[in-house]
Amino acid sequence: MAKGLLLSLFLVALWILAQLVVVHAFRPVRVFSAMTWLFAPTLPAFVVLYVLAPPGLFVLPEGLVRESMALGLLNGLFVHLLLYCTWVEAFFCIDRPVTLRILVEFAKAPRGRLTLPQIRDVYSLEQMIAQRLHSMRLNGYVEERGGRYVLTPKGRALARGIRRLRRLLGVSYYLDAPGAGGPARSGAAQSP
């Protein structure tokens, strides 16, 4: 197990490094795709390294190298995939949240002060929505037809899943919650 975990950590570190180089050098429009394409070769690399490398990787103590090769390989691959998911989640938790963006704009402002019109100048609702729609269009969830944004079959399936899960959990979107000044179309995002 220890061998697989170490190999996975090593490959994930290389992948993150490669991602940083690609993001800064080439500025890909679809970052998630770039991350996934860069991750893909680490899967066969993991298998090859696991099979070819010595059981203790020259560093592991004797007690940690006695294991079934197939199980160690499968466990390592599973953890490797989970680390991929975790890093992608961490990336989007930094890139996407609206609250973080507001705090970033305050941190950039002279003496950390902004008025409401100034907040709207640097980070407006229009800009936020345009950016999200652009990203959803690039990723094939939405298309523009005659000035209207319409979900593609892929987007519709995802939206159905989102609404079903919200209904199952009995939780409404935070802007729809009572007292939050919900959308003009009350309960719009959670109706069946």
Added chain:
Amino acid sequence: MKGVLLAAGAFFFLVALSVPLLRLHQGRKYYRVFWVAFGVAVGLYGIFFRVLPADLGFLPAGWLEAEGALDFLNGLLILTLLFVAFWDAVYTTVLTGFSANLMALLAEGEGLSREEILRIYGAEEGVDRVLAWRLPRLLEGRYLEAEGAGFRLLPKGRWVGTAARWLKRALTGSEEGG
């Protein structure tokens, strides 16, 4: 292998427990429900790992990890990573994600124009609904302070804003996004 199987069991329990807990929860800080479910799942994982035999009564000898501590930590790592994936998919994406909500709105009828979307989020009002919801929470959490006609960043907000700015630049090459 014992750790992996127990971690899988604990994760299914975590998911199953989250549903009734969320339905019963009153109030807005429902992210706490996920942490409670995770805490219970980790506790049960630890107890079952301690009391059950190494082979769980059915695992063949070749599937046993010689080092019990490594088996335990490997299972705990898997349980934690599964929880992070679950948290992200359900809490940060489905329940609170801005894009996810936009998609849920677009699923109704024949789609929406940009103007209609803006109207739904209150762009025509003095303060749009996104800011109207976020700013009071930032004040409540002592990230910002009201000052005159605007707001001032407090030390906690400065720390988070500066760290986020640095991380955004390092990871995405830009301070925008969001």
